[in-house]
Amino acid sequence: MQTGTVKVHMANSIIPGSAAAATAFATGHKTTARFLSVGPRKEDLLTGTNPTVAPYAPVASILEAAQRAGKATGIVATSRVTHATPAAFASHVQDRGMDNDIMEQMVYNNVDVVFGGGARHLIPVGESYTTSFGSIWHGKRSDGENLMAVLKERGYQFVDSRTEMESITSGKVWGLFDDSHMQPDMDRQYFAEHEPSLAEMVDKAIKILSQDPDGFLLMVEGSQVDWAGHNNDAIYMVRDFIAFDDAVKVANDFAEDDGRTIVMAYPDHNTGGMKIGHYDTAMGYTETRVEDLVNPLNGMKTTANGVVAMMVDNSDEALRASVLENWGISLSDEDLLEIRTYARSRSLSYALAHIVSKNYTVIGWTTHGHTGETVPLWMGGKRAPEHVIDNTELAQIAAASIDVDLKKTTRRLYVDLSDRTKNYTIDYNDASGPVIKVAGAILPVNKDYMIKAGRTIRLPGITVLATCGDDNPANDKVYVSRRALKKLGLR
Ligand SMILES: [Zn+2]
DSSP, rough: EEEEEEEEBBTTTTSSHHHHHHHHHOOOOOOOOOOBBBBBOOTTTTTOOOOOOOOOOOOOOHHHHHHHHOOOOEEEEEETSSSSHHHHHHBBBBBBTOOHHHHHHHHTOSSSEEEOOOGGSSBBBBBBBEEEOOOOEEEOOOOOHHHHHHHHHTTTTOSSSSSHHHHHOOSSSEEESSSSSSGGGGGHHHHHHTEEEEEEEHHHHHHHOOOOOOEEEEEEETTTTHHHHHEEEEHHHHHHHHHHHHHHHHHHHEEEEEEEOOOOOOOSSSESOOOOOOTSSSSOEEEEEHHHHHHHHHHOSSSSHHHHHOOSSSHHHHHHHHHHHOOOOOOHHHHHHHHHHTTSSSOOHHHHHHHHHHHOOOESOOOEEEEOEEEEEEEEETTTOOSSSEEEHHHHHHHHHOOOHHHHHHHOEEGGGTOOOOOEEEOOOTTTOEEETTEEEEEEESEEEETTTEEEEEEOOOOEEEETTSSSSGGGGEEHHHHHHTTTTTO
């Protein structure tokens, strides 16, 4: 499938973070590290970068544009659904760590199908949810709002296991299979048998979304290939990438049958700088056999995280036993010393994966972080570019293919309220979060409705409060939809 390659730099660094990278392909705009679908700050732009949107201003995502065009929309990930990539498609915040705000925006942004992890951000602190398989998930929301109840009021089905997911055949559905992130693909069988695979989630999402006669847009993230790269864990990366590949096949099979659907697959960036070949292999590089690459990985049954989780205690004997049992490798005394030394500045699983890669495989790594080179684009159809493109162009290609206009959608959904009136106040003291008071109405932040004369009026987009990177409320900006302005008599 590979066609072009994609440049991945963000507004303030040639090596990107996931939030800014996702903002680029979700909205078509470069932004700053950690920012999600809002404009970049001015202070630290890369040389030669010209921002295409005001700092901290929300910009519509391709998912929001698809919704306005009447299409069904879905989000599937194996991380918390509030993690950077899925969040960029359905929320607008200045820091990817704002999981509770992101979750609130995702709930009120009316996505039809959401599958992944992160249920703790639906539930208030002090409350809990008992799953269909007997676990208890404790809430993390500080605003006291029970968003699981909101989803049910809004007609969503909620499922927490593969079995429950399989029973859903139509309608709006959220399936969250963990309170935080889901398991790595290869560890699911040991730690979370109730979880579906990425391919199973994609298959179900497509079956539901494709019932919409206006078509659909589905965003899927194989979230953990990146984490495997951070970990320098070769088997974790290979197995999670194969799980992603299986999901792409499900999408491709549908697209082939359907004939009107395009599939675009691309990484947000490289992580770990994984290579075949490294400094420490004993053999000359021109003597590398297939077996040298494959055999060490073939004996591995879990990720390095799994190896560490299955240690009976923190002793060297326990580490040695778990590595032998789960990876089929007998660590030497020298290996153990190297791992323990490396683990003084990194986690044990980072150290284990890194040192075993070095001593037992031909796979090299350049970093525990991200790298800045171009990444592959896999895409079929006549719109597929066969040259080097920028990651912002991915959003434009997607928009053109479903005949929507991202700029127009931003103008419809996110108008700076201060451009229309100075007569509004932001009430920060409401226990459920900030509310905007304007023209006799109340607009709760992160939500898609206003309350006027005791009536609740649904709006086409969420109200966004941008705090603009400082603690001065005088600099805060409010963004509302054009429909809201009309209902307020401010158009
Ligand atoms: Zn990363």
